[in-house]
Amino acid sequence: MLNSLDDRDGLIWLDGELLPWREARLHVLTHALHMGGAVFEGMRAYGGHVFLNAPHLERFQQSAALLDYHLPWSQGELTQAIEAVLWANQLDDAYIRPVAWRGAESVSIASPRARIHVAIAAWDWPTAASQGRAEEGIRLQLASWRRPRPDTAPTAAKCSGLYMIGTLARHAAAAAGCDDALLLDSEGRVAETTATNLLMVHDGVLVTPLPTCFLDGITKRHVMGLARQRGLRVEERTVTLDELRAASEVFTAGTSVELQPVVALVEDAATTEWPVGPVTRQLIRDFRASVTEASQVGRTLRERETGLLERRPWPARVASALQAP
Structure with missing residues (x-):
């Protein structure tokens, strides 16, 4: 039997908050579930360093714009939210999945005023090379x-x-x-x-x-x-x-x-x-x-910032996502 991705330990960042993994859910009438309008990215962290972070988040924003909506979080805020997810889940090498979608305000084909949700999950997914x-x-x-x-x-x-x-x-x-x-x-x-x-x-x-x-x-x-x-x-x-x-x-x-x-x-x-x-x-x-070099950069940063969660001046919009248990 396949291990279900919805039944595991960990924390997922959803709309500015870190939630227990099993509680990060959406309604069955969510617009994107019916109309296929979610956008997402696949990213990797090596040694705590998010590899090619900027181009991935730029494409994430561009994908949303092509589907006629805009993400309610800036690229900088999303970067910090990703870092929060990695720290909260104690992940160094990880696959990262940001995803955005229109909510359940309407299942009409046209739903321009639906709320835009954003979630970020990360988990251990080893590559063949590793x-x-x-x-x-x-x-x-x-x-x-x-x-x-x-x-x-x-x-x-x-x-x-x-x-x-x-x-x-x-x-x-x-x-x-x-x-x-x-x-x-x-x-x-x-x-x-x-x-x-x-x-x-x-x-x-x-x-x-x-x-x-x-x-x-x-x-x-x-x-x-x-x-x-x-x-x-x-x-x-x-x-x-x-x-x-x-x-x-x-x-x-x-x-x-x-x-x-x-x-x-x-x-x-x-x-x-x-x-x-x-x-x-x-x-x-x-x-x-190239990824080994990136991972060394990530580990060096972590060594320098042992107290990152307590000291770093995170924006208020993502601060709640840093309250790791």
């Missing part, structure tokens, strides 16, 4: 579902409603014995997996699809920067299935998985296979080095 499995490859199934065109949905938003496509595709992939699914765009070009960006090595060049109908991944951007530091040529452009099949290496990038090699693409009766190659291995090492 468990010594960084170079284990995954198998992708070519999905029958496709990413929608940007004129049919707010595809630049990290929006709950759009993740239904990924859920269906990954369920089908799992039923076929694969780890994840590859989605194409409406024109049949390579897009992304269900929750990560795809990158490939083609003729010695690191290539990734243009994010015309899916998220412009923050982890992917970081990896592209690492590749350029290595002197690799990096291209962001349209990618055909034939080009992907001809690649020498393929991997994915995302907050949840960091970097993950892809070793196979299953298409009906045909399967394309790739090795875990030297570029992928080097970028995995470089990525781990």
Whole structure:
């Protein structure tokens, strides 16, 4: 039986207060539950330091704006609330999930005056790399579902409603014995997996699809920067299935998985296979080095600020979230 995320110890920050984990609930008539309008982020802390915090919170705010609402907390306040959650739950290495949604004032399709709620949860979710499995490859199934065109949905938003496509595709992939699914765009070009960006090595060049109908991944951007530091040529452009099949290496990038090699693409009766190659291995090492550096920064800050909860002048709006038991 699966361990339920709603039945565990810990504290969740909800609308400015830290609540016991099991008490952080919402009403069944919540607008976002019916209309799919929640927005969220996936972030990681290493050694108590929130990695790539600013771009994640900027996208969180942008996603809300694309869905025609605005978060009632500033980026600075959200940063401090995340720190409060990590401290209150005694987490150093953690996955962090901020989420925002329209409340239960109305289940009408139009609900412009509904209250906007924000919650932040964090929990221990080890990566493959932290468990010594960084170079284990995954198998992708070519999905029958496709990413929608940007004129049919707010595809630049990290929006709950759009993740239904990924859920269906990954369920089908799992039923076929694969780890994840590859989605194409409406024109049949390579897009992304269900929750990560795809990158490939083609003729010695690191290539990734243009994010015309899916998220412009923050982890992917970081990896592209690492590749350029290595002197690799990096291209962001349209990618055909034939080009992907001809690649020498393929991997994915995302907050949840960091970097993950892809070793196979299953298409009906045909399967394309790739090795875990030297570029992928080097970028995995470089990525781990970058998060290790971040974790050292986090630990140094914690050593300096042992009495952080008592001494730091937190804004009144988030002060109540710092009353850890």
